[in-house]
Amino acid sequence: MVAKLINGRWVCLIILLKNMMLQLFFALIPFVSFNIYYRDKLTNYSRSFITVTSSICLLVSMTFANSVVDGVIFDIRYVIVFFGLVFGGTFTGVVLLAEFVLYRLYLGGEGTWVGMLILLCVFFISLLLSRLYRTTTRQTLVTATAGCLFSLIPLALAYAFFPHYVTAHWIFHILAIPVQNLLGILLLMSLFSKSVSDKDMFIKHARNEKIEAMSHVAASLAHEVRNPLTAVKGFLTLMSRNPHDPHKTEQYIRISLDEIQRTESILSEYLAITKPFTERRERVDLSEQLQAVYNVMTPYATMYNVELILRDAEPEPAPGSFHVLANPDEIKQLLVNFVKNAVEACSDTHGGRVILKLKAEEKSVKLLIKDNGAGMSEEQIKRLGSIYFSTKSNGTGLGLTYSYQVIHAIGGQISVSSNPLAGTAFIITLPAAGKGESG
Numbered sequence: 106m107v108a109k110l111i112n113g114r115w116v117c118l119i120i121l122l123k124n125m126m127l128q129l130f131f132a133l134i135p136f137v138s139f140n141i142y143y144r145d146k147l148t149n150y151s152r153s154f155i156t157v158t159s160s161i162c163l164l165v166s167m168t169f170a171n172s173v174v175d176g177v178i179f180d181i182r183y184v185i186v187f188f189g190l191v192f193g194g195t196f197t198g199v200v201l202l203a204e205f206v207l208y209r210l211y212l213g214g215e216g217t218w219v220g221m222l223i224l225l226c227v228f229f230i231s232l233l234l235s236r237l238y239r240t241t242t243r244q245t246l247v248t249a250t251a252g253c254l255f256s257l258i259p260l261a262l263a264y265a266f267f268p269h270y271v272t273a274h275w276i277f278h279i280l281a282i283p284v285q286n287l288l289g290i291l292l293l294m295s296l297f298s299k300s301v302s303d304k305d306m307f308i309k310h311a312r313n314e315k316i317e318a319m320s321h322v323a324a325s326l327a328h329e330v331r332n333p334l335t336a337v338k339g340f341l342t343l344m345s346r347n348p349h350d351p352h353k354t355e356q357y358i359r360i361s362l363d364e365i366q367r368t369e370s371i372l373s374e375y376l377a378i379t380k381p382f383t384e385r386r387e388r389v390d391l392s393e394q395l396q397a398v399y400n401v402m403t404p405y406a407t408m409y410n411v412e413l414i415l416r417d418a419e420p421e422p423a424p425g426s427f428h429v430l431a432n433p434d435e436i437k438q439l440l441v442n443f444v445k446n447a448v449e450a451c452s453d454t455h456g457g458r459v460i461l462k463l464k465a466e467e468k469s470v471k472l473l474i475k476d477n478g479a480g481m482s483e484e485q486i487k488r489l490g491s492i493y494f495s496t497k498s499n500g501t502g503l504g505l506t507y508s509y510q511v512i513h514a515i516g517g518q519i520s521v522s523s524n525p526l527a528g529t530a531f532i533i534t535l536p537a538a539g540k541g542e543s544g
Contacts, residue, residue, distance in 0.1 A: 124171040125281055131166040132181045132289040134158060135188065136296045147311055149304050155193035156200055159185050163201055167208055171281055178216065179282055183227045183255040184289045190235035192297070198235075202228055219266045223259050230254055248294045252287035259286075330372070333364035386515075388538050389436055391427040391470055392418055392463055398440040399461060406448045411457035413448065418463040426465040428538040431515045439508035443474050443531060446505065450478030450529060470535050477528040486521050 135158040139150055163185045170178035182205055190198040202224070209220055231251065238247045260278055264271045271278055340357040347353060399415045406413035418427065429436070444459065451457030454477060462473040481489075489505060512519055516536045523529035 125284055127169060128166060128171055128181050128285045129289050131162055132184050132293045134162040136293060136300060139300055143304060147308055149301060152193045152197060155189060156197045159189040159197060159201055160204055163204055181285050181289045183286055184293060186228060187231040187235060187251050187290060188293055190231050191238050219262060223262050226258055227255055248290055252290040255286040256283040330368055333368045336364045337361045386430045388428045389431050389433045391429055394436050394440060395461060395463060398437060398444060402444045409448055409452045411448045411451045411459060414458060414460045416460060416462040427463055427470050429470055429535045430538045435511045439511045442504040442508045447474055447476040451476050454478050468537055470537050472533040475530040480525045480527045480529055481523040482525055486523055489521060
């Protein structure tokens with residue numbers, strides 16, 4: 106008989122602890138929802154978010170309330186009301202109060218009117234403490250005070266109206282109510298406040314990064330565009346001073362047009378780097394793209410006295426050997442960028458030469474772009490692909506930045522080997538498209 110009594114008490118204690126843990130879990134619903142919903146957003150919580158999550162939290166906590174006698178229930182309603190008033194304002198608090206009254210009347214039971222009286226007292230105390238919470242630096246003290254009051258007031262009023270019920274279940278009242286309210290409010294307020302603070306820091310950091318990036322872009326663009334515009338302005342001034350010399354006028358116009366074309370090229374590079382990459386993917390034959398770029402860039406290479414050589418692919422091309430999943434326009438642009446840079450690197454080299462060669466492997470396609478130009482140091486190689494870095498005195502570095510981003514976006518890799526005055530070799534490795542695979 107004694108053993109059954111002890112076992113019964115243990116079972117009751119375990120059920121009590123289970124219900125307490127459930128209520129504490131309900132108290133964390135706004136915190137968990139915030140971290141899920143606002144995880145990738147550059148905005149912090151809104152009043153509507155607090156109102157909705159608090160209402161859901163109040164509803165489920167009352168539905169699965171902790172109780173030892175039918176009709177008298179205890180949950181974390183006071184915690185939620187205080188939380189709603191602090192982060193959602195008076196409007197949210199009134200919504201939660203109305204929700205509680207309606208739902209408590211629906212649930213009914215012996216403790217209905219006492220529960221409403223308790224919440225009415227707690228609501229006005231919460232209203233005062235929430236204002237104090239927003240103005241003081243001792244927020245933890247205010248939160249702990251609120252938790253203690255939310256534990257003592259329900260106990261006192263419950264004992265005033267149901268003394269025999271309270272004394273008969275004294276373990277439940279001195280354990281469940283203080284733990285649910287004090288621990289629940291400390292957990293919710295501290296964790297949610299920390300998340301909100303972290304989100305504020307994240308938003309400020311993201312905005313600062315954007316401002317810094319915009320500053321870099323503006324400064325770089327102004328610097329790059331100012332030079333050709335200054336040259337054009339200078340030649341136009343010379344033409345206005347000596348308009349009767351057709352030979353010099355023609356020379357100045359030709360130089361001015363070159364500078365304007367350079368300005369247009371710079372702006373095109375900036376537009377390309379800011380243009381978002383398309384999600385469109387299709388099977389692209391890299392050998393066909395390379396042949397097209399070779400045909401386009403050969404006159405450009407000739408202009409710089411550089412020989413552009415397209416070597417036979419290895420192994421012998423079979424159908425689908427050099428197919429990759431990518432956007433054909435982006436692939437063509439990155440090939441043009443690499444070939445253009447290689448040609449310009451050989452512009453001051455006697456017998457300049459750029460070699461293009463494809464090689465098919467089992468799961469990838471490799472493209473070799475090799476030149477015998479100026480070459481690069483190890484430090485320059487490390488900085489390749491970084492925005493605004495260029496080995497050319499008049500370059501922006503945006504072409505390679507764009508190309509690197511395209512290659513990485515489709516899962517490719519780039520390796521570089523170079524030495525000063527000994528040329529450079531780029532090996533671009535792209536994942537091969539499987540048979541029948543398409544975007």
